[in-house]
Amino acid sequence: MNKIRKIFSVIQRWLVKKLVYVDDGLYMKYYTNYLRKIGVVIHGTPKFISPDAYFDGTDYSKIVIGDNVTISREVMFLTHDYSITSALASIGEKIPRGGGEVFFLKDITIGENCFIGARVSILPGTSIGDNVIIGTCSVVKGKIPNNSIVVGNPYEIIGKTDAYAMLHKKKNDYLIEK
Template identity: 35%
Template sequence: MEETQWRVKGPLELDDDKWAEKFSKAANLQYELNHLHPSQIQRKKELLHELFGQIGENTEVLLPFYCNVGTNIKIGKGSFINTNNNYLDTDSIEIGDYTLLAQGVNIICANHPVSTKERIVPVDDKLDDGKYAYINEEGNFDDSIEYTFVNTRSPVKIGDRCWIGANVIILPGVTIGNNVVIGSGSIVTKDIPDNSIAVGNPAKVIRQND
């Protein structure tokens, strides 16, 4: 599903019962997960299987770990997620087999329109008719109206045998191919092809990964 096909107003956990239930369940599971004693290995495994949509055999997730929904996340076999990964999974996140994600990786599916008049809209749907009558010629918004923000989303996919460096940020709609290395601190704004090494802000391919 592309961003333009999904437009939701306001904080999802406050304005929609289905989203509220998903967020609440994920928050409760993460609270228990992130407060486990290191010796509680079996309970950790149970909670990860309950939190994620899929987690493959021999995949390790170090704690703490954070996400919005959990069930939108699918991880293959033999992968490794280091501490303090944070996934805004309002859309699907797919991570392949034998892929390494270093500490502090952020994967973001959630987004908002860049244009202010598209991002900040009246709470009242009758006023939110696309005509922007509440904005005057100088671009000022009518302060007598209550406003909220618009949410959009796009999926993120990471292939097999990748290495995502520390503190990398992966933005909505990005697909990272197989056998890819992303350098630490990079911000991935566009797709990265198979067998590539990419670094920087925005991340750019610097050479092939042989």
Template identity: 30%
Template sequence: MIKRIIKSIKFRLGMISEGELNVEACLKMGMKLGKNVHGVAACMLDYAHCWLIEIGDNVTFAPQVYLLAHDASTQKLLDYTKIAKVIIEDNVFIGARALIMPGVRVGKNSIVAAGSIVTKSVPENTVVGGNPAKFITTVADYKKKHQEIMQTAPVYDKSWLMQEGITAEMREKMNRDLENTLGYIV
């Protein structure tokens, strides 16, 4: 009980930030987290309302994604802060520095582009991006487009990854290969 009070005081005084409150703390507070979720530890989770966040199975978060279940824009006007659930369904990819606002549901098999500000729910099987995020294409068309590009683009196997020991020569070759084009890596 005393530890919780001290932590609450430190949080309110700004001695610890939301980023320092880890996924485990959010799970203890009631956040729901599915299986095979990657990158959630690099997200900024709305600790103050984390029990309103639900993340499905097979979800990937790129770095610095924000999941907000509250929006204090109404605080000065109404003396109340807006709150709503944030639901990320199964098989979703959310790009770096995307911001998911309260009340948003990201549908199954969807992609949110990096830097997007998502203020409205995302239908299943769609790609959205921008500020505010808007429909770009279907996931099926996105996949088809990139499969076509891969026919002529540089494609690299696992040996080209840092954790697999990419060499200096390989890094130089990749730099030359990708001078003016897009490539793909496993």
């Protein structure tokens, strides 16, 4: 029964992701519902979640997404990490093959009004505050404070979102989508 349910889930995900090419609003409605159905905790309504964002299937309920969040293409949410297996082996611990592997499983929380740039990797145990901007290809882990602008690998806080907004409001160098 689980295999049949898994097959239907994969087909459903594939169909829902195709809606992005037809109607963004319809896509977001159905994709948000799909993510909730598989266990991702979503508060409010996301602004956009790219169809090629990767959500770690080890335990979807470990991923919490706040209201009005944008998740760009190829963002990776990793809630698990098996590196401890190799670390324990390095000190002589015997880890049996084919079962008994040890791993970390930690939450990922994204606050409200966040923008996650393309190809960002969000590692286990990460908590991103409200109003945070994370630049393309950044690797983030740990606690990121509210109103931060973060870039790099390892990530670095390079500014505050309110200062960024005021600068561009003064320059009036942005476009408004119609």
